[in-house]
Amino acid sequence: MNPQAAKVQVALDDAAAGEAVLTLSSALARELGGELAVVYVESEASVSAAALSVTQVLPYAGAPWLPLRPDDVEQGFRAHAARLRELTERLASRHALRWSMRVMRGSLAQAPALLSGESTLLFLAPAPPPGAPAASQVVRRQTLVALARDDGAPTEAEAVAMATRLARALGGVLQPWPPTSVLGEGPGVFVGARPDVLVMTRRAIAPALLARLPYPVLLVG
Secondary structure: OOOOOOEEEEEEOOHHHHHHHHHHHHHHHHHHOOEEEEEEEEEHHHHHHHOOOOOEEOOOOOOOOEEOOHHHHHHHHHHHHHHHHHHHHHHHHHOOOEEEEEEEEEOHHHHHHHOOOOOOEEEEEOOOOOOOOOHHHOOOOOOEEEEEOOOOOOOHHHHHHHHHHHHHHHOOEEEEEOOHHHHOOOOOOOOOOOOOEEEEEOOOOOHHHHOOOOOOEEEEO
């Protein structure tokens, strides 16, 4: 396998999404005999919002609203990064993987462009919706790996191969997904069970839409 293809990258902007996507990505890295490279994206929008005088935060239930300061946001970034580093180290050790982690500032929607050329495999993990159970609290079932076809794309065959190998690594089920023209109409346009991960080529849908999908995505190519 091409050494670049064996590098499995993960981009996420919230530690709450860490356990689920790191479980997926570490399984694929182990299957490929590759490296796990995690990128924590510090939200530039959060820093900008904290600089506004009208932005407030509720520290805990029953407390009064307080101004949100840039220092509070930076402290939150450090806490998320520490949690992700701990999770990555634990999973990488379990699977005997080489791993790395770095931090960049921007947005999850920008990550595919900012990380372009570093790897042909990039997991994106949006934060779970409010009220969603933690990954450790979810009743386990057979993992559902969904494949969004992109007929005619140069990397279509590679996406199919990676979806197949990911499903095998997880002991899961591979299921075809609707055409990308349907995906382009908005998130959540799916019939049946919600997937644990959606695999597609990098060109399949717009980056802004990718960041809105409520489950991890593996971009191939």
